Amino acid sequence: MFDALAERLESAWKTLRGQDKISETNIQEALREVRRALLEADVNLQVVKDFVEDVRQRAIGAEVVAGVRPDQQFIKIVYDALVEVMGESHHPLAIAPTPPTVILMAGLQGTGKTTATAKLALHLRKQEKTALLVATDVYRPAAIEQLVTLGKQIDVPVFELGTDVNPVEIARQGIAQARSLGVDTVIVDTAGRLQIDTAMMAELVAIKEAIQPDETLLVVDAMTGQEAANLTRAFQDQVGITGAILTKLDGDTRGGAALSVRQISGQPIKFIGVGEKVEALQPFYPDRLASRILGMGDVLTLVEKAQEEVDLADAETMSRKILEAQFDFDDFLKQTRLVKNMGSLAGIMKMIPGMNKISGDQLQQGEVQLKRAESMINSMTRQERQNPELLSSSPSRRQRVAKGSGYTVADVGKLVSDFQRMRSLMQQMGQGNMGMPGMPGMPGMNPMAGAMPGGRSGRSGSVKKPKKQKKKKGFGVL
Template sequence: MMFESLAEKLQDIFSGLKGKGKLSEKDVELALREIRMALLEADVNYKVVKDFVKSIKERAIGNEVMESLTPGQMVIKIVNDELTNLMGEKEVKLNISSSPPTVILLCGLQGAGKTTHAGKLALHLKKQNKRPLLVACDVYRPAAIKQLEVVGSQVGVPVFSMGDKINPVDIAKAGLAEAKKQSNDVVIIDTAGRLHIDNELMDELLGIKEATNPDDILLVVDAMTGQDAVNLAETFNNQLEISGVILTKLDGDARGGAALSIRQVTSKPIKFIGVGEKLDNIEPFYPDRMASRILGMGDVLTLIEKAQSAIDEKNAKELEEKIRSQSYSLNDYLQQLDQMRNMGPLEDILAMVPGFNSKQLKGLNIDEKDLKRIEAMIQSMTMEEREKPEIIDNSRKKRIADGSGVTTVDLNRFLRQFKETKKMMKRFTSMEKSMKKRGKFNLPFFK
């Protein structure tokens, strides 16, 4: 899980501060020392850590905190503010050209995930009603063009290629001309990488830059390489003047050093993060939301966005009516399982819920096999049994258990859980009706 070890350490530090009625300068100094160590262990750039801790100290030892009724919470607020500032304060969007097509040049070392993220970015833009064109300019890596064509077909985006015998600069020019001809409003250029930075690589990228005049030059770097990713970003920026970064594999980076250092070291924003292997696992980077996640405050806005993209609004309204009328069935339960899976790994979803800290989530492993067993049990039932599970007697249970490869004990446990879920829903709807009569409030999930 992203930032897991750093989040756990920071949340431990703050849980100690929250319990204090008043904070002395010594308390703050001790907390800052622990914060410094946590950041260094997370592979955050040393100079970045030094400046970050200095900024917190200047604010935390002032009257703003010392005279506060809840000084521990004030320190957490200051750290949250400074973390947000460290990562760039707010989301930085793509530079969309006023005269299409917008040209996005992707660069980076071999193995960082440029080709895959070209496809992810294309899909992201397609969902925003853009008409992207992918341009294959990696003529060196074996099967690079084929890989881009496969990715393009998976996301339903056309790929322009001229084989591996043509100069990449000429391919980029021709790709741009093709985009204008076909009315594509975004061109994403996938370039070659190397195992290390060399003059040949940079000369080629500078040639493509000069030929296409890109609106965005995005460096694709692997978050798990930590300070190497930061050093790479600094070098590419010095030579190519990048406009932003796509940080890949952030879902597998428990430390987070690269995400916390890149903006300060290069003055260039992280524009997107890769958070999984699927082609829709790319997110715009929001510094404020990320800071909130790291400190265990959740990320409600991203959670809502994920839910909106995964859940059909019409189905959601129908489901709400079924819950109100107590006609919620196992078919509805099955549909919800599928929608939940579309939102991503459950442990990542729970990390966005305020109140779930990293310790509670540590080691949490929602086994996909458990979900599949539930699906198999429901799918082994008749339509009548799904709508009226109370009719499932012992002989039906044996048939369903045999058909789904589980024991009757497993089936009984699941049916009990479903019954309890329905009871809980009934209590919520009753409570809401009661509150409405009194004119108090609506439960948020029934609004």
């Protein structure tokens, strides 16, 4: 997400390196690079013009800060401008004075609206709020079945009356059902079209008048670039919306939608979809996204993801085992599966400051290494996973594990030796005896290659899907 934009902006900073201060003369090349970066990201042309002019005025009028290089100062100026253009602050969902809060979902077909409806319900459930989904899309084949299936997956009830009832009546009865159940929030999924038409807009207006929603959220596809902003403005003019949910921001998107929606439509982005899974919905924070675009990471979102997945008691146990060098293969599997539950390895690494330089090939290599390690560990006995030393002293055990996982005896031996070195290093770092040197067995100091036991490229074995566990609060060792 935004990789191309980030790379382009970095070239703008380079034009100011070696300069004594920011001036109207030396800033011109940097501004040209910023303009190119935004246009290539498919940001709306008027937004680009206004943004570049805003940055120019801020830069020229900026006071020189002692000890801060011109390129660093320029990055801060661009960061502030990015935050402002995307909305400055997070806009939470409105809450009705008396339950239920009613949320109306709108959007074109193919934007992921029905899935976003379920994602939003799960997001609310994580906040210990109850919800009811209402299926009013009576036109698209299997739309109701899709919502019912998603509802079962996230354990949220779905109200539906089939395809022969008027959508307005379904919405009205759905609200009544929500009141009788005493739920906190009711989310109404509506029908979409391939393009904006009179019938769709008229139906949306009728449903909105019938149920008087507290929020009317438009689901838009980020991959449509600046067209997403134009679409948001069209819905705002004809229906009246309170915000947008931007989907598919994890894909090969240029990011123009995120930078254009607020300025063009006047309505804030409230959530972003960052994956296909129902858990992949995040509240939209302009400052955090600006940090990601500029390669500064997003530690706050990373911590929040970890808090959803980690049990505090487990984290304390894991910390103690690391300090005592008792961290075993079972613990390693538990930690890798925790990371997978938080999202893709690439997505997580991009949230860590300084890790934006890791290439896609390196991240892919890291994914392969994790799968290799899991495959070999899954071929071990319980006793071997809990006591790695058994494999160190027994060639026959290593041979059996190699045969069971489809790898060589040398691969298993490397996994065990790398794991033992990693465990020793983790103990030393935990006791404060050293900094963060390269881990033994890290070929070429590749940030992904040796950070995992058995770190080299090769075939990937099968990985058993971990059972879904109840998410608990806390933060632990990642």
